[in-house]
Amino acid sequence: MAGVSDGEQGSAAGAHNGPFSRLALAQYATLLGMRWLVLSNTPRTLQGVFELSARGLGLLVYGTMGMGLSIALGSAANIFSAREEWTMLALVFWVALFIWQSVPVGLASFQTQFEMGTLLRFPVSFGSFFLLSLVVGVADISTILGVLCSIGIWMGIALARPDLALWALAVVGLFGIFNILLVRLILLWLDRWLARRRSRELVGAVIVLLLLSLQLLNPALQSDSHPRRQLQPRHFSVEPVNGEEKGIVAQTVLVAQPWFPPGLAAVVVQRASRGRANTAGTALAGLGLYVAAVAGLLGMRLKAEFRGESLGEAEAAGAESQRRYGMLLNGAGPIAAVMEKELRTMIRSMPLLYAMGAPLFMVIVLSSLLHNNAPARWREFDYALPGCLAYALMGVSQLLYNALGTDGTGVRLIFLSPTPVRTVMLAKNLFHGMAFGVVACAAWVMTSLRMGWPDDVMTAAALAWLMFALPANLAIGNVFSLVMPHRVDLGRLTRQRGSAASSLLSMFVQLLLLGVGGAVFLVCSMSGRLWLAVPVFLVLAAVASYAWLRVYDELDELAVANKDRLIDTLARLE
Amino acid sequence: MESAAIQTYGLTRRFGALTAVDDVTLTVSQGQFFGFLGPNGAGKSTTIKMLTGLLEPTTGSIEILGRRFWSGALELKGQIGVVPEGMALLGRLTASEYLHFVGRMYGLDRKTTSQRTEELLEFMDLAHEHKKLVTDFSHGMQKKLALAAAVIHAPKVLFLDEPFEGVDAIAAGMLKALLQGMIQRGATIFLTTHVLEIVERLCSHVAIIHCGKLVANGSIEDLRAGVASRLPGEEGSRTLTLEEIFLSTVGADSGGVAQELSWLA
Numbered sequence: 001m002a003g004v005s006d007g008e009q010g011s012a013a014g015a016h017n018g019p020f021s022r023l024a025l026a027q028y029a030t031l032l033g034m035r036w037l038v039l040s041n042t043p044r045t046l047q048g049v050f051e052l053s054a055r056g057l058g059l060l061v062y063g064t065m066g067m068g069l070s071i072a073l074g075s076a077a078n079i080f081s082a083r084e085e086w087t088m089l090a091l092v093f094w095v096a097l098f099i100w101q102s103v104p105v106g107l108a109s110f111q112t113q114f115e116m117g118t119l120l121r122f123p124v125s126f127g128s129f130f131l132l133s134l135v136v137g138v139a140d141i142s143t144i145l146g147v148l149c150s151i152g153i154w155m156g157i158a159l160a161r162p163d164l165a166l167w168a169l170a171v172v173g174l175f176g177i178f179n180i181l182l183v184r185l186i187l188l189w190l191d192r193w194l195a196r197r198r199s200r201e202l203v204g205a206v207i208v209l210l211l212l213s214l215q216l217l218n219p220a221l222q223s224d225s226h227p228r229r230q231l232q233p234r235h236f237s238v239e240p241v242n243g244e245e246k247g248i249v250a251q252t253v254l255v256a257q258p259w260f261p262p263g264l265a266a267v268v269v270q271r272a273s274r275g276r277a278n279t280a281g282t283a284l285a286g287l288g289l290y291v292a293a294v295a296g297l298l299g300m301r302l303k304a305e306f307r308g309e310s311l312g313e314a315e316a317a318g319a320e321s322q323r324r325y326g327m328l329l330n331g332a333g334p335i336a337a338v339m340e341k342e343l344r345t346m347i348r349s350m351p352l353l354y355a356m357g358a359p360l361f362m363v364i365v366l367s368s369l370l371h372n373n374a375p376a377r378w379r380e381f382d383y384a385l386p387g388c389l390a391y392a393l394m395g396v397s398q399l400l401y402n403a404l405g406t407d408g409t410g411v412r413l414i415f416l417s418p419t420p421v422r423t424v425m426l427a428k429n430l431f432h433g434m435a436f437g438v439v440a441c442a443a444w445v446m447t448s449l450r451m452g453w454p455d456d457v458m459t460a461a462a463l464a465w466l467m468f469a470l471p472a473n474l475a476i477g478n479v480f481s482l483v484m485p486h487r488v489d490l491g492r493l494t495r496q497r498g499s500a501a502s503s504l505l506s507m508f509v510q511l512l513l514l515g516v517g518g519a520v521f522l523v524c525s526m527s528g529r530l531w532l533a534v535p536v537f538l539v540l541a542a543v544a545s546y547a548w549l550r551v552y553d554e555l556d557e558l559a560v561a562n563k564d565r566l567i568d569t570l571a572r573l574e
Numbered sequence: 575m576e577s578a579a580i581q582t583y584g585l586t587r588r589f590g591a592l593t594a595v596d597d598v599t600l601t602v603s604q605g606q607f608f609g610f611l612g613p614n615g616a617g618k619s620t621t622i623k624m625l626t627g628l629l630e631p632t633t634g635s636i637e638i639l640g641r642r643f644w645s646g647a648l649e650l651k652g653q654i655g656v657v658p659e660g661m662a663l664l665g666r667l668t669a670s671e672y673l674h675f676v677g678r679m680y681g682l683d684r685k686t687t688s689q690r691t692e693e694l695l696e697f698m699d700l701a702h703e704h705k706k707l708v709t710d711f712s713h714g715m716q717k718k719l720a721l722a723a724a725v726i727h728a729p730k731v732l733f734l735d736e737p738f739e740g741v742d743a744i745a746a747g748m749l750k751a752l753l754q755g756m757i758q759r760g761a762t763i764f765l766t767t768h769v770l771e772i773v774e775r776l777c778s779h780v781a782i783i784h785c786g787k788l789v790a791n792g793s794i795e796d797l798r799a800g801v802a803s804r805l806p807g808e809e810g811s812r813t814l815t816l817e818e819i820f821l822s823t824v825g826a827d828s829g830g831v832a833q834e835l836s837w838l839a
Contacts, residue, residue: 337678345666348707412662413723415628415645417679418652560630560645567628571660 019127054501066145070152077156086270093262100146100179129306150176167272171265174287181294188301261290334419338427359395363388363443384451386462392443396436400477401506403428405488409571422555429474457530464537465517472544475551482558485569577640579604579762585634594620596786607757609777610766617786618766619659622735626656655729657737661720665709669700680727694722713740731762774816784824
């Protein structure tokens, strides 16, 4: 570490190595310098320039999104503060909390993730490790959005009630720290928990149960026409509260929510507005307690990582099934071997299972939203099937566009073995196509259950669109997989090192394919000849299949041309 | 006349301004246990990557078993086995599943793959670890598995990049026996390692690369005689170890540096 290599200080490192010691400060400076070097070295290659541009664009997009949210939440906070509707102000804080916590699970970070474990070889104290783990990833999407939302809320309150500006600043500051700590806590525990096979199986079962539950519960709870609700209208109701009739659930939420951080934040502002500084301070201290509790839990998790915990399956190894798998594919050749390997890898990897399962979950949510909340004319939404199939395809596209990402050091074997790269890619395409087939069938069944069976012409058109979109995605995905690969860490769900350029381009391709599909559907539907979409899509499918074949022919040459990058990116020694 | 197992002509690899391997021409005969030595950064791994198709040479050519070798020479790839630097493992498979996968990638039928997998796991003392995923193996176990994967298709030419790194003494002895058995059955082995004692014991021929250039090539006896002839009087008359030959050839002085770091305990 810079500036601390003299013998005396070096030997004293272990004794005086608190989070703010000279050594720790020098380490922070070195780490910042290293991050800067990584950033400044990125544009040395063409791909690096592209990556950096994509990240810049991502920053701009999310920054703009954050500004929009900030203005919306700020306006809401302003109105509710001016009208002294403090329960509604709490709702604003709840929305901010939801945005802050939900974004990181759904999105890959657009910055290069730094593996904190690499710091453990240095004389880094736990305090420094804790601080660094907070600071290093602070510029991620969720923090940018969350901070912008918090600033908006603060400005909204301060503009409405200048006398509350300081209280609001303290509240928003503590609320921000709470969120930064909480999001790390959730991600770290999620990674730890899902690293175990049994946990993954449990999550898999919960997802299946959740999907089934949504099918059964959603109509019961939300549909106004449900017989149970018609027969027993007061079952969920209590006596009027404040002149309004509120449900038991709503009343419970109203009573309980002030005890949680967003509610406490609003309570502080509410009490301060009435000049009750003491009780406002007490509520602020309550918020501080939440911060301390979350920091403590985060500390427990980081302490384990600090002690060199590996997120492997070592602990679960004893419980690993002793059975020899009987579901080996019966072909002996490389195609069967690769497909079998892909299947084994998928069922042992949470990121891949998540990639497969998340679209299904969203299909349920989307179809339920359409069914329950959309205007009546939309409840029999004709385009539900193509819409849900398109969403499911978008969901699995990360597998198609980075087909080699899960191979890691095993990518060398592809180049060492006598099996041509295109054969390997064909096997992967077949496997991913089959995997998507399963997801698509499930999406179809779920959509049909929620929205009703689609008419035959729509079904045929949707299938024809898939016959166009799938080979087109596979063809472009094969090129992306060889030209812009990124390593997928199969041991963790979060903190992946994604390629911003690949993500952005794949999103662009997806939008293009969806746009083509949407345009054909629209034109054919408006002309009253929806059946015409089928032959149009079939022609496009023939073109896409031809394109896939052409790409397939070129895959070996493309792989050789990109061999250095593939091996360097995927098989890099960490 | 029997062709060479490995033959390179003017093999060169440049990375921008850096020439990692510079005009290397060497011949490895069939059935030879060939040691390829060099200090860190000399170009050993770059050479082995080019010889196995993991890296394209900037200029020069390679022949394996008498035929031109390039990354698309698939039939030839079926006759070589490799333990590359950093290995080529798939962490989410068990050892048995990984060997099955590799065997089939090399075109073996299922029955042969299963039989060899079982035998190799027994031989490598990994059979009892069939429940563990490769990612949870120790480094030594991963090395043993990588070697098992490299030989499952009975290659005629075997490239080994630091195969003994992290392997315990018992396993190292076992691996040496395996490799010597292969040599006796006519295979050719191209080995890079920093453990000179292993090279001295196993290899009949050695080449030394330094700063990308081949600075010595021949049988150990030839190299010993060459170095001894340059030493004065009695120094040259005693039997030199491979370490002394190596240090003398690359011009390193092991004593001076340690004396300069006086602050070390």
